[in-house]
Amino acid sequence: MADMKIGAYICQGCGIGDRLDTAQLANVAKREGKAAVAKEHEFLCNAEGVKMIQDDIDNDGVNHVVIAACSRRAKTDAFSFEGVTLSRANLREGVIWVRPDTDEARETTQEMGDDYVRMACAESKYMKMPAASGEQGLLRHLLVVGGGIAGMTAALEAAKTGYTVDLVEKSGKLGGVAGEMYKKYPAKAPYDVLADNTTGEMIAAVEGNSAITVHLNTTVASTDGAPGRFSVTLATESGSSNDITVGAIIQATGFHPYDIAKLPELGGGKSPDVMDQLAFEKMVKANGGAIKKADGSDARNVVFVQCAGQRSDTEGHLPYCSGHCCMTSIKQARYVKDAGGDATVIFDDLRTPGADGEDVYRGGQEAGVAFSKGTVKGVEAAGSGLKVSYNDKILADDTTIDADIVVLATGMVPASGPNPYIAQDIEAAEKDGNADLTAKLKAEQEAPVTSILNLQYRQGTDVPHLKNGFTDSHFICFPYETRRTGIYTAGPVRRPMDAHQAIEDATGAALKAIQSCENAALGRAAHPRSGDLSFPTFRVEGCTQCKRCTVECPFGAINEDEKGYPQYNEARCRRCGTCMGACPVRVISFENYSVETVGQQLKAVDMPDEFSEKPRLLVLACENDAYPALDMAGMTHQEYSAYARIIPVRCLGSVNTIWITDALNSGYDGVMLMGCQKGDNYQCHFVKGSEMAHYRMSKIDDTLTQLNLEKERVQTYEVSITDIQRIPQIINDMEKLIGEIGMSPFKF
Amino acid sequence: MSNPNQAMVEKYRSNFLKEVEANVEEGHWVKMCMQCGVCSGSCPLGPHWEHPPQEIFMMIRAGKREEVLGSSSMWMCTSCYNCIARCPRGLPITHIMHGLATYAKRLGLQPKTQPTAKFSQLFWSNLTKTGRVNELKLGLSLYFMNGFANGIKTALKMQDVGLGMYKTGRLNPLEILGGHSIKDTGGLQKMLKKAFEIEEAKIAEYKG
Ligand code: SF4
Ligand code: SF4
Ligand code: SF4
Numbered sequence: 037m038a039d040m041k042i043g044a045y046i047c048q049g050c051g052i053g054d055r056l057d058t059a060q061l062a063n064v065a066k067r068e069g070k071a072a073v074a075k076e077h078e079f080l081c082n083a084e085g086v087k088m089i090q091d092d093i094d095n096d097g098v099n100h101v102v103i104a105a106c107s108r109r110a111k112t113d114a115f116s117f118e119g120v121t122l123s124r125a126n127l128r129e130g131v132i133w134v135r136p137d138t139d140e141a142r143e144t145t146q147e148m149g150d151d152y153v154r155m156a157c158a159e160s161k162y163m164k165m166p167a168a169s170g171e172q173g174l175l176r177h178l179l180v181v182g183g184g185i186a187g188m189t190a191a192l193e194a195a196k197t198g199y200t201v202d203l204v205e206k207s208g209k210l211g212g213v214a215g216e217m218y219k220k221y222p223a224k225a226p227y228d229v230l231a232d233n234t235t236g237e238m239i240a241a242v243e244g245n246s247a248i249t250v251h252l253n254t255t256v257a258s259t260d261g262a263p264g265r266f267s268v269t270l271a272t273e274s275g276s277s278n279d280i281t282v283g284a285i286i287q288a289t290g291f292h293p294y295d296i297a298k299l300p301e302l303g304g305g306k307s308p309d310v311m312d313q314l315a316f317e318k319m320v321k322a323n324g325g326a327i328k329k330a331d332g333s334d335a336r337n338v339v340f341v342q343c344a345g346q347r348s349d350t351e352g353h354l355p356y357c358s359g360h361c362c363m364t365s366i367k368q369a370r371y372v373k374d375a376g377g378d379a380t381v382i383f384d385d386l387r388t389p390g391a392d393g394e395d396v397y398r399g400g401q402e403a404g405v406a407f408s409k410g411t412v413k414g415v416e417a418a419g420s421g422l423k424v425s426y427n428d429k430i431l432a433d434d435t436t437i438d439a440d441i442v443v444l445a446t447g448m449v450p451a452s453g454p455n456p457y458i459a460q461d462i463e464a465a466e467k468d469g470n471a472d473l474t475a476k477l478k479a480e481q482e483a484p485v486t487s488i489l490n491l492q493y494r495q496g497t498d499v500p501h502l503k504n505g506f507t508d509s510h511f512i513c514f515p516y517e518t519r520r521t522g523i524y525t526a527g528p529v530r531r532p533m534d535a536h537q538a539i540e541d542a543t544g545a546a547l548k549a550i551q552s553c554e555n556a557a558l559g560r561a562a563h564p565r566s567g568d569l570s571f572p573t574f575r576v577e578g579c580t581q582c583k584r585c586t587v588e589c590p591f592g593a594i595n596e597d598e599k600g601y602p603q604y605n606e607a608r609c610r611r612c613g614t615c616m617g618a619c620p621v622r623v624i625s626f627e628n629y630s631v632e633t634v635g636q637q638l639k640a641v642d643m644p645d646e647f648s649e650k651p652r653l654l655v656l657a658c659e660n661d662a663y664p665a666l667d668m669a670g671m672t673h674q675e676y677s678a679y680a681r682i683i684p685v686r687c688l689g690s691v692n693t694i695w696i697t698d699a700l701n702s703g704y705d706g707v708m709l710m711g712c713q714k715g716d717n718y719q720c721h722f723v724k725g726s727e728m729a730h731y732r733m734s735k736i737d738d739t740l741t742q743l744n745l746e747k748e749r750v751q752t753y754e755v756s757i758t759d760i761q762r763i764p765q766i767i768n769d770m771e772k773l774i775g776e777i778g779m780s781p782f783k784f
Numbered sequence: 785m786s787n788p789n790q791a792m793v794e795k796y797r798s799n800f801l802k803e804v805e806a807n808v809e810e811g812h813w814v815k816m817c818m819q820c821g822v823c824s825g826s827c828p829l830g831p832h833w834e835h836p837p838q839e840i841f842m843m844i845r846a847g848k849r850e851e852v853l854g855s856s857s858m859w860m861c862t863s864c865y866n867c868i869a870r871c872p873r874g875l876p877i878t879h880i881m882h883g884l885a886t887y888a889k890r891l892g893l894q895p896k897t898q899p900t901a902k903f904s905q906l907f908w909s910n911l912t913k914t915g916r917v918n919e920l921k922l923g924l925s926l927y928f929m930n931g932f933a934n935g936i937k938t939a940l941k942m943q944d945v946g947l948g949m950y951k952t953g954r955l956n957p958l959e960i961l962g963g964h965s966i967k968d969t970g971g972l973q974k975m976l977k978k979a980f981e982i983e984e985a986k987i988a989e990y991k992g
Contacts, residue, residue, distance in 0.1 A: 386818070398816065398873075408842075430842040
């Protein structure tokens with residue numbers, strides 16, 4: 037690349053020109069920011085302003101553009117230039133909109149503006165143009181694991197878009213649980229009737245589709261590579277194997293019904309006439325609609341016990357609701373009514389979610405299914421039948437009801453592979469002194485679970501679990517995503533759901549998988565930094581092979597090469613920078629985001645001396661939630677301290693502790709880190725980034741002690757995008773705190 | 785005392801709901817209750833009910849025949865329609881309550897001392913005698929509903945009101961002598977007798 041030439045462009049529109057001395061800002065850019073060109077413009081984002089910049093790029097050799105105007109989140113269409121780096125100084129949302137328009141405030145407001153221009157120029161100096169790695173290839177081919185309703189839907193949907201699919205099914209036939217149904221609920225209103233099972237038609241459509249290759253009695257023996265270039269070995273029962281290359285993977289392995297033998301108090305495993313919903317469904321189907329006991333006689337009375345072994349904190353039970361079971365029991369109770377028998381559903385909370393749910397419930401009631409709110413205490417043999425004892429919660433009565441068959445509405449256990457992080461989780465639980473959890477996790481570790489994908493990743497063979505074995509990732513922002521880029525989960529392996537939801541889910545996952553292939557082909561990141569071309573590289577000479585990056589990458593993107601050095605897989609990387617934050621010797625960087633691009637910004641800030649009564653607060657704000665919230669604080673004109681200097685970071689996980697040390701050494705009085713919620717109900721867009729940052733910052737106390745500084749000076753916060761009032765408040769509180777504990781003595 | 789309802793009790797031991805569906809006005813709605821409790825929470829007299837509507841519906845489904853039909857609950861309904869307006873399932877709760885009361889009364893299972901039940905009987909007897917309501921007699925019988933001494937007390941208390949009504953021509957003291965009636969009292973009696981027979985025949989099978 038030719039020599040660096042910084043062009044700084046300062047906008048006077050949106051009131052910036054009235055509130056700030058833009059000539060001075062231009063001066064700062066030239067003198068301190070070393071900008072070769074510094075121009076003011078009264079309306080920078082209009083066609084004329086943009087043309088002015090483009091002309092400088094085209095004719096004047098400007099290749100590093102600094103825009104001092106609105107937030108980097110605004111006017112992104114106008115300020116998008118090919119072939120140059122772009123830095124933004126946030127003078128509007130970050131300065132004039134958060135400061136009062138008064139004579140007293142004028143000086144400190146101008147100082148804020150000056151600093152943001154210095155910072156943007158400093159960043160610009162250390163930025164390079166990102167370019168794709170050259171690892172890319174376009175492969176419009178998917179692997180779908182699981183031939184149930186979700187897997188088949190994913191395959192069909194992908195085929196519709198022109199993709200080809202290898203569909204792998206462990207058993208000898210397609211259809212999964214949905215194929216076992218006697219009847220189903222209709223896909224369209226009216227929902228208060230039962231419809232024929234149409235899974236057979238779907239199987240025929242899959243088998244007849246030339247874009248889909250079905251592999252029955254087959255499993256995945258090995259998966260390696262990255263999005264756009266996964267190499268997969270399929271193994272058949274007969275021992276033969278088959279190598280394929282796919283662009284992305286959808287895991288739709290479904291669920292197992294919870295084992296009723298674990299519910300002996302409800303008669304599970306004790307009588308053949310106590311069964312789970314799937315067994316009941318199969319029995320009715322086999323009998324063509326007749327309801328028969330194990331001995332072949334007709335069953336007149338069937339009792340359905342809801343929430344059997346689920347939504348319960350009893351040891352060994354499932355703590356969650358499986359979502360479909362109330363509707364399924366209502367459906368099955370209608371089989372009984374249709375066959376002329378009596379059906380009673382004993383529930384604690386009857387949950388029939390969705391637009392169709394209420395109609396399904398009503399339909400059951402119209403059909404004469406009896407519903408009774410209560411807690412079932414036990415199921416025992418009584419004569420040739422069964423006796424269900426329960427507490428009627430409306431009448432506060434202990435009572436019994438006779439039954440020929442008892443159906444236990446048990447939960448869904450996800451058919452996921454082993455949790456790759458189990459060892460880490462055990463370690464964490466041990467450290468917390470949580471003996472119960474430790475024991476539980478250890479039991480899980482010992483139970484043999486067969487791997488599904490057999491990933492050849494350093495971080496384990498299967499996609500990580502979120503909770504209770506479900507392989508979900510960011511349940512709010514990125515459904516279907518797992519923490520293994522290019523591998524998507526759909527259906528009940530992701531979260532409990534019914535067949536209709538599984539169809540929707542699989543459609544979504546298929547589209548995500550396609551998006552992943554297309555992005556990988558262009559070298560672009562998947563969400564949430566979609567389109568990003570930068571990717572991390574490391575300086576091999578500096579690397580100490582500590583392996584922190586390979587362990588801490590939330591997405592398992594980094595393998596290890598034969599020599600023990602990290603080996604990046606660009607297409608697996610989400611560009612969060614967690615590895616960059618982790619590296620103790622700071623050898624990891626992105627072209628346009630590095631230890632330097634941030635480190636130089638914080639050092640560029642003008643540091644008034646200890647006696648000026650002008651403290652400086654460094655705010656490292658996550659660009660996903662904290663920074664937008666700060667922008668919105670500006671839009672709604674919330675005021676915050678003129679001493680804060682805010683730098684957006686990709687993820688709190690990318691914060692390298694050197695930035696904190698540098699900030700303290702250069703005289704900042706306080707350092708604030710703002711990231712998303714961590715833990716079980718995390719909101720972190722990179723799953724583990726915020727957690728890692730909190731963990732690393734818990735170790736910063738040593739540094740502070742060495743410097744003889746109060747530990748309150750460095751604080752880490754969990755904030756959300758809606759904290760528009762809270763964030764300014766915590767910044768102001770920090771200013772107050774500094775007032776109390778005094779200025780930092782490290783100002784030079 | 786031999787229980788005339790014994791046979792029916794046997795018959796419907798496990799299926800009081802079906803009996804209600806067959807005999808009680810709007811009874812077929814009972815199965816549609818989803819036990820949310822909104823009706824009970826909406827009833828202005830709710831706290832005073834022995835069993836609020838939600839519970840009555842559950843009891844019907846649980847086959848608690850005597851408790852339901854002998855309950856004073858349905859007789860507490862003032863027809864304010866709050867529950868009907870609010871029931872998310874659209875149950876005509878008020879009507880069901882009156883339906884249950886009527887059915888209990890026909891079977892002779894209504895609570896014997898419940899004032900609403902007693903007043904209803906007074907009103908009916910008063911009306912059917914002449915085909916017109918004799919307000920003076922109805923008022924007096926209401927005063928004396930709970931015994932002679934109580935009646936005198938109430939009558940004295942209501943003296944002024946009665947006087948006022950008399951002065952404005954709203955009350956004729958001569959009504960005490962029998963009062964005016966419709967033209968064909970006998971015809972009315974016959975009609976009512978016939979209707980009663982038809983109704984009885986209908987529920988005869990439920991009377992066992
Ligand atoms: S930590 Fe983040 S940036 Fe680093 S390799 Fe993993 S996904 Fe990519
Ligand atoms: S964290 Fe840094 S030093 Fe450690 S292995 Fe990764 S690149 Fe090498
Ligand atoms: S409001 Fe309606 S649905 Fe709810 S308890 Fe009362 S009758 Fe039942």
